[in-house]
Amino acid sequence: MKKLHAISVAHHKNTAYSPARRMEVPKTVLIPMSMNIGAPAEPVVKVMEKVKVGQLIANAGGYVSAPIHSSVSGTVKKIGTMVNSMGRYVKTVTIETDGLQEPWEGLTPPDVHDFASFIEAVKACGAVGLGGASFPTAVKLNIKSLDLCDAIIINAAECEPYNTSDTSTMFERTDEMWEGILLLKKWMEAKRIIIGIEDINKKCIEIFQNKVKESGVDGIEVKVLPAKYPQGAEKVLIYNTIGRMVPEGKLPIDVGAIVMNCTTCATIAHFVKTGMPLVEKVVTVDGSAVKEPGNIIVPIGTQLKDLYEACGGFKAEPKKVLYGGPMMGIAVPDLEQPVLKSTNATLAFAEAEARLPEPTACIHCGKCIDACPFDLMPCELEKATEKKDVDRLRKLKVNLCMECGCCAFTCPAKRQLVQSHKLGKALVAADNARLKAQAEKDAAREKEKAEKEAAAKAEAEKKEEKEVVSK
Ligand code: SF4
Ligand code: SF4
Structure with missing residues (x-):
């Protein structure tokens, strides 16, 4: 196999295996209604309404969307908007x-008794891809026929430097993650489930090898994978675990595979067991400017300002703050930005690292x-x-291009290749939209012409008929 x-890359897994600690509840939370790929959620609460932890505050805004639940108990103070880290205006609920x-x-465990009720439960839980992709999980799992998928790959290859929140799940929420895997096995009728873990994560490999052995399932x-970047990227993981390449424009399901992040598995199991939807995250807080790095339950x-405060604040002025890791992370404009469902x-x-x-x-x-995993020519x-x-x-x-950054990382001339590829993709998307609009216009013109001719x-x-009659 090729x-x-x-x-x-340097792993910098400074926080691995340090117990996740729960931060004190902040005075306010700012919950964006766009935390998933697809349509934003629609608020169902009103200003001054009292809410409790796990209460629905926003309905899914469409099929490709996910509901949102309150992460705190308190009072809705504002329904407003904010500019997110992508520069887009999004609706928010401030509590x-x-x-x-x-x-x-009202929290009750869902009644899961078949595939359809399992999908409903995943939907109600508000689960999205927690490895950073943020695609609504219920949509991903709701395949036309269970025969289409013969392999589910559990993404536990946390390849981004610094990030250890998935490691925290594997280490501290082992049973919930395992229960999530068993739920997938049962209701998705998965013939094969492969848990992909990087070889540097020895403790977690041992834990899950023992689980597999003891369970007798x-x-x-x-699957022990080399700790090379970007091992956890979806298409790379599929290839390195089951040897199938997802073609351009296709999805993992087109090659019979579904990839599930390991923390998403634990989240679904927690909901099925307790009825508590996705309301909190373990977030790795690290970097040279942070006083007390750690894994924090948030x-x-x-808001990031409260999260950093819970980590003792800064020991040096932060010149760059990221959502995510240094390879694929996104710079945040300010510390008012909140922790999202997909923030790991x-x-x-x-200054020195940010320059x-x-x-x-x-x-x-x-x-x-x-350096490019897909043999592109950056x-x-x-x-x-x-x-x-x-x-x-x-x-x-x-x-x-999946914007993994391998090319830019390797370039001796320090070309800003990823930014360039993002722009390249935007140019193609704009041209596709132009071509589509042109095709629609042409089709409308043709239709009008045909109607006029008819x-x-x-x-x-x-x-002619009249003339025949008159003769
Ligand atoms: S072109 Fe660069 S960023 Fe894109 S997939 Fe290849 S290595 Fe990654
Ligand atoms: S200098 Fe950088 S962009 Fe140019 S070929 Fe080398 S790695 Fe690629």
């Missing part, structure tokens, strides 16, 4: 907490090509983007 390119963290009285295995909607880490770096190196001219060394993509050559970007398969023909026939 090996996909991967790179060695002033009462510090009591009273669970909502057939069809579940642990109510969703906690936030890193704050001081961007000055890019120099490409020296055509080809190292970026060697240097050529960059040139095509600079020229706004959309046809060439398509030919070079820019849309296969009307003229009918008119001519009528006239």
Whole structure:
């Protein structure tokens, strides 16, 4: 089997196996209504309404969407908007907490008795891909026929440097994660479940190898993967566990696979057991500017300023703060930004690590090509983007780029390749939209022309009939 390119990065897993600690409930939480891929959720609460932990505060806004529940007990103070880290306006619900963290009285474990009720439970739980993808889990699992999927891959390959929140799940929520795996096995009728863990995570490998052995359940295995980046990227993981390549424009299910993040598994099991939906996250807080790094249990909607405060504040001025890890993370504009469902880490770096190196001219060394897991040509993509050559970007398969950053990390000229690829993809998307609009316009024009011709023909026939009658 061909090996996909991967790179060695410093792991910086400083917080691995340090017990996750629960932070004090902040005074307010700011819960965005857009925390998943797809439609935003629609608030169902009103200003001044009292809410409790686990209470529904927003309904899913469409099929590809997820409901949102209150992460605290308190009073709804505001329904407003904020600009998120992607620069988009999103609706928010601000809740002033009462510090009591009273669970909502209506919480009951769902009745799961078949595939359909399992999907309903996953939906009601508000689960989204917690590895960072944030795709609504119920939509991912709701496949047309269970025969379409013969392998479920549990993504426990936490390849981003610094991040250890999935490790915390494996280590501290072992039973819940295992129960989640068994739920998938039962209701998705999965023939094969593969738990992919990186080889540096020895304790977790041992824990789950023992679980598999002790349970005696057939069809579940642990796959030990080399700790190379980007081992946890969906398509890379599928290839490295079951040897199938997801083609461009296709989904894992098209090659018979579903990938589930390990914390998502634990979240679903927790809901099925207790009725408590997704309301909190374990977030890795680390980086050179942070006084007391750690894994912190955080109510969703906690603002980063409160989270960093719970970690002793900063020991140096933070010059760059990220959602996620240093390879694929997104810089946040300010510390008012809240913890989202998919936030698994936030890193704050001081000047030395935050400073961007000055890019120099490409020296055509080809190292970026060697580093790309999908054999793309990052240097050529960059040139095509600079020229706004959309046809060439398509030919070079820019849309296969998963923005993993391997090319930029390897580039000796420090070219800002990922930013360039993002722009390249946006150029193709804009051109696709233009072509679609043009095709719709042409089709409408053709339709109008055909209708006019049909009307003229009918008119001519009528006239002819009249002439025949009058003769
Ligand atoms: S960012 Fe894109 S082009 Fe660069 S290595 Fe990753 S997939 Fe390849
Ligand atoms: S690694 Fe950098 S310098 Fe080398 S070919 Fe790629 S873009 Fe150019």
